[in-house]
Amino acid sequence: MTEQTPAPGAGTTTDLSSAPARLPLTVRPVTADEATETLLELGGSFLQTLNWARAKQGWRRTHLGWFDADGRRVGAGLVLARRIPRLKRSYAYLPEGPALPWETVAHDPAAWLDPLVAWAKNDGAFALRLGFPVVSRIWDREPVKKQVAEGGLLSFTTMPSAVDSPVARRLEAWLDANQWLSIGGDGVAVGQPRLLCIVDLRGRTVPDLLRSMNQQWRRNVKKAEKSGVQVRTALAEGLDTFYDLYAESADRDNFLPRPKAYFDLMARSFMSEGADSPVQACFYEAHVDGDVLASALMIRFGRTFSYLYGGSTERNRDARASNALQWQAMQDAVAAGCDAYDFRGFNTSLGATSPLTGLLLFKLGAGADVVEMVGERELVISRLWHFAFEKAMAARIAINKRRKASRASEDGADI
CATH class of the missing domain: 3.40.630.30 (Gcn5-related N-acetyltransferase (GNAT))
Known part of the structure; x- marks a missing residue:
């Protein structure tokens, strides 16, 4: 597989390669149809569509467009906002989004992300969470299968990858330096999975x-x-x-x-x-x-x-x-x-007898490789409101854990 291996939201083939976006950029609401048009141009994820927004009860939706100095729409994103009851404050989330020309973005992330942060602040967001849809690393299936066969937990931090994207490295370095905190680990316990099993169809x-x-x-x-x-x-x-x-x-x-x-x-x-x-x-x-x-x-x-x-x-x-x-x-x-058949994510906390180990081997056997995305990052805008929100979420998770008893879920949290 190559660095350009497609993944949900990871497409980079756009007209911007011949006519780069002219700065400064602005972000403003657009219609669902306009957003869909840009998502298709940029290889965006189905999690950024109106259909997904309709399926997420309890979240307020806003479709955003990125516009360059010439007025061209050069990016799009679906913002799902969960409001604190009776208050005009919300947690803003773009699952596997936004759809942007990430190879261009990586050279100047602030020019593309700062307008989004400004919009979110104006909309009352106390935190902003993005599922950066950028391919970071790719592992061929054979070394992954070998590690599974040897038992123990899968560790992708020590396993050499077939592809290591310089675009992702530049973006991650900027995110780390600007307080965009990584959410979760390798598995699918929180939000959308960072590690995917994908069959390259190109x-x-x-x-x-x-x-x-x-x-x-x-x-x-x-x-x-x-x-x-x-x-x-x-x-x-x-x-x-x-x-x-x-x-x-x-x-x-x-x-x-x-x-x-x-x-x-x-x-x-x-x-x-x-x-x-x-x-x-x-x-x-x-x-x-x-x-x-x-x-x-x-x-x-x-x-x-x-x-x-x-x-x-x-x-x-x-x-x-x-x-x-x-x-x-x-x-x-x-x-x-x-271009891609996406088997979605998997849990890396696998034991030799876990049914989920068999599920991973099933996907790898079908010809899938493991693709790591830059994944979910969170920017805290108001520490006070974020602290209160975290406390409320922790209480909710504790209640859910008691309901689950000792049963484990294969799928990611509904956020």
Whole structure:
């Protein structure tokens, strides 16, 4: 893989390469359609779309545009703001955003980020959190699989990477020097994951993808074909089937499932746009003679095809329905002209017997490499309000932990 490996929000191919943005820059609200147009130009994430905003209850949304001195819109971002009740203060968050020409930004981050900070202050934000969608490092799958096989915790701080981005290094150095604090660790415990499993689709055919899979994966694809597994798609009508399989997987693998209402809202937010929408979402269902054995929620935005959640049953496990489902989705991603198939994040705190270890190996076996993003950083604007917010969040987390008991969640926190 190369440094330009695509990841959600990490696209850098824009008209700005031939006509750089002229400073100074300004930030102001734009329409959702205007923001979407810029997101598509810059390879932005589906987490920056109006659809995602609609799925986040309790958050106020604002679409922002970056404009250069010539009035050109050169960037866009979705700001989700959670207000403190009865007060005009809020926590502002851009998940996997904003979408900017990051190779240009890295040469002068202040010129691009200071206008956003000024807007956030004026809007009443006491803290600003960004999920910087910039590829930092990439590890080929083989050394990762070797470390998993040797047991113990995965440590990407000591494992040599195949790619180490100078763009990310410049950006991170500026962030460190300007009080943008890193949030969380390698795993998916807080916010959006920093480490992703991504299959690079650029310039590759379906036979190429099959050859890049490990031997066990190829065997399972053939076994699924011989077992009569077929894959179809469903919209909101597939929610009940999906959730039954997802809940069964949660019980089997001992992770805390999200409530069904969460997925109902996701389906209504993402699956009612029509075939012409730039955001396409559906449930993939792998079945044998109508008996659905595996289901997964998929989203395609721009040139990235993302696997969000999935579930499977113990029935007819030898049919390898999950392999068939993912393989069909990958073929569809190639047919749609996508650059990346995103398996999303994983937890690095894996033991040899953890079910999540098997999930990581499943993704790597499909041909994915591990891609590290610069990830989530937080700038505290008002220490007093931020302290009060942290106390409230800590109390909320403590309550949730008591509810979870000893069960571990595979997925990131809902923030």
